Amino acid sequence: MKPNQIYLTVHLISPARLSLEKIGEILSRHVPLQLSEESTLRIRTCREYLDRKIADSDDLFYGINTGFGSLCNIRISDDDIEQLQHNLVVSHACGTGDLVPPEIVRIMLVLKIQSLSYGHSAVRVELVQQLIDFYNEGVFPVIFELGSLGASGDLAPLAHLSLPLIGLGEVWYEGRRQRADVVLKLKGWEPLRFQAKEALALLNGTQFSASYAVWCLLESRRLAHIADLNAATGYDAFNCRLSPLDAHIHQVRPHAGQIGTARKLRELLEGSQIAAAEKTSVQDPYAFRCVPQVHGASRDAIAHVEAMLTTEINSVTDNPNIFPEDDLIVSGGNFHAQPLALPLDYLAIALAELGSISERRVYQLIGGQRDLPPFLTDNPGLHSGMMIAQYTAAAIVSQNKTLCSPASVDSIVSCNGQEDHVSMAANAATKARRVVLNLERLLAIEWMVTMQALDFRRPLRSSETIEKASSTYRSVVPRLAEDRVLSDDIQQTIEFLRVMSYEL
Numbered sequence: 001m002k003p004n005q006i007y008l009t010v011h012l013i014s015p016a017r018l019s020l021e022k023i024g025e026i027l028s029r030h031v032p033l034q035l036s037e038e039s040t041l042r043i044r045t046c047r048e049y050l051d052r053k054i055a056d057s058d059d060l061f062y063g064i065n066t067g068f069g070s071l072c073n074i075r076i077s078d079d080d081i082e083q084l085q086h087n088l089v090v091s092h093a094c095g096t097g098d099l100v101p102p103e104i105v106r107i108m109l110v111l112k113i114q115s116l117s118y119g120h121s122a123v124r125v126e127l128v129q130q131l132i133d134f135y136n137e138g139v140f141p142v143i144f145e146l147g148s149l150g151a152s153g154d155l156a157p158l159a160h161l162s163l164p165l166i167g168l169g170e171v172w173y174e175g176r177r178q179r180a181d182v183v184l185k186l187k188g189w190e191p192l193r194f195q196a197k198e199a200l201a202l203l204n205g206t207q208f209s210a211s212y213a214v215w216c217l218l219e220s221r222r223l224a225h226i227a228d229l230n231a232a233t234g235y236d237a238f239n240c241r242l243s244p245l246d247a248h249i250h251q252v253r254p255h256a257g258q259i260g261t262a263r264k265l266r267e268l269l270e271g272s273q274i275a276a277a278e279k280t281s282v283q284d285p286y287a288f289r290c291v292p293q294v295h296g297a298s299r300d301a302i303a304h305v306e307a308m309l310t311t312e313i314n315s316v317t318d319n320p321n322i323f324p325e326d327d328l329i330v331s332g333g334n335f336h337a338q339p340l341a342l343p344l345d346y347l348a349i350a351l352a353e354l355g356s357i358s359e360r361r362v363y364q365l366i367g368g369q370r371d372l373p374p375f376l377t378d379n380p381g382l383h384s385g386m387m388i389a390q391y392t393a394a395a396i397v398s399q400n401k402t403l404c405s406p407a408s409v410d411s412i413v414s415c416n417g418q419e420d421h422v423s424m425a426a427n428a429a430t431k432a433r434r435v436v437l438n439l440e441r442l443l444a445i446e447w448m449v450t451m452q453a454l455d456f457r458r459p460l461r462s463s464e465t466i467e468k469a470s471s472t473y474r475s476v477v478p479r480l481a482e483d484r485v486l487s488d489d490i491q492q493t494i495e496f497l498r499v500m501s502y503e504l
Helices: 020-028 037-056 078-092 102-116 125-137 155-166 180-187 198-203 207-237 247-251 256-269 291-313 338-365 387-403 425-455 464-474 486-503
Strands: 011-013 033-035 096-099 144-146 170-173 176-179 321-323 328-330
Touching: 020 102, 020 207, 020 291, 033 037, 033 125, 037 125, 037 321, 078 155, 078 198, 102 125, 102 155, 102 207, 125 155, 144 155, 155 180, 155 198, 155 207, 170 180, 176 180, 207 256, 207 291, 207 338, 207 425, 207 464, 207 486, 247 256, 256 291, 256 464, 291 338, 338 387, 338 425, 387 425, 387 486, 425 464, 425 486, 464 486
Parallel strands: 011 033
Antiparallel strands: 096 144, 170 176, 321 328
């Protein structure tokens, strides 16, 4: 704990702006959620307004007393409104494919609670409180990755998020996948009966795609730090010149990410004996020389995506939207996830580039240049050393190129033409997560290779920061003196970097 730092003991759900940092703290420290008085009042006021409106008016309100999608002109009788909401959830729970990781389901709960708390969705306080209870008690609905077009909201995934509220579907609880009704009974919770608008408010929204984006961005920040550390270490491992990091260069091309990256590498290399030693090469390959420009561009992309996402997670994204103070029920398209689809594709590309330049540095380090032995082994020929580590990195980089084909340029007509343009944000989101996981693997391979190369620079030392990291790493993964199973080293390196990155 940092001096004078006070950590949250509870997070109040309120209209206050929710930042990525705040979400990260809530998740990492398992901070329980609680509705603020202001949010409680907003939710209750909106619900009471809708109840009066239904009772006093014969107007048609989409999804409240009408059918859904292309069935929007069919009136539903007052006696069937509750059944309509139930049917909406069970019919839309049509997901399939891989399971959404529980850590992302946690984020979905936070974001859905936040969106409903603004008082424009007309749900009951009891419903929001049950979602909060799910989160606080570690009851996470089982959700499938496939099923959302990112148009009328993330319909199928959010339907699976909602099923346990009425005692259907499955949940993760105490590390096991269990029937929701069994867990509800165990916890002493009665299944809800959805009232007018409530199921629609749950299913409309972008919380599936946005939750993947939150996870990807939190990981992106961490991995961007590792990428800079790798590059700085690589400067010494490959015996590079420091002139490409000179502040003068970056002042005349003042992109924020570029300036920040160059500054970070200068700090990481401060005091390095290797960096101060005489160099024989006039210039270094782009994979080293252009780190500020390449890493910096990816950092700027991450910042742009974060700005877009911060707006989204502080928004109301269901339909229709209800404004009690203005006596308005307005049907629109806030559920359309195009504002997420484009940034998620952009994020995947930016992260893939961090991985691409990482693999190029690996390739240079194992090439037998600059007084380094081929494949960084003491006995080339008998031992293959780091040869196949580069093959693995190349395979991952190639897969990332495939994953970076944009999802957001696609669309497909659904619902009898009513939903005739869709965002495909959900596909962009799940692809982006795979790129993030691949980048983590690539950076682990680079760190493993760079550490091996750095050992060949002895007795010269790198900076204090890098030497400390190297010493700690070598207590986990020893130097490669003879060939061994490197997949084990890669996994151990991934786990090492997960811990170390939070100390950077």
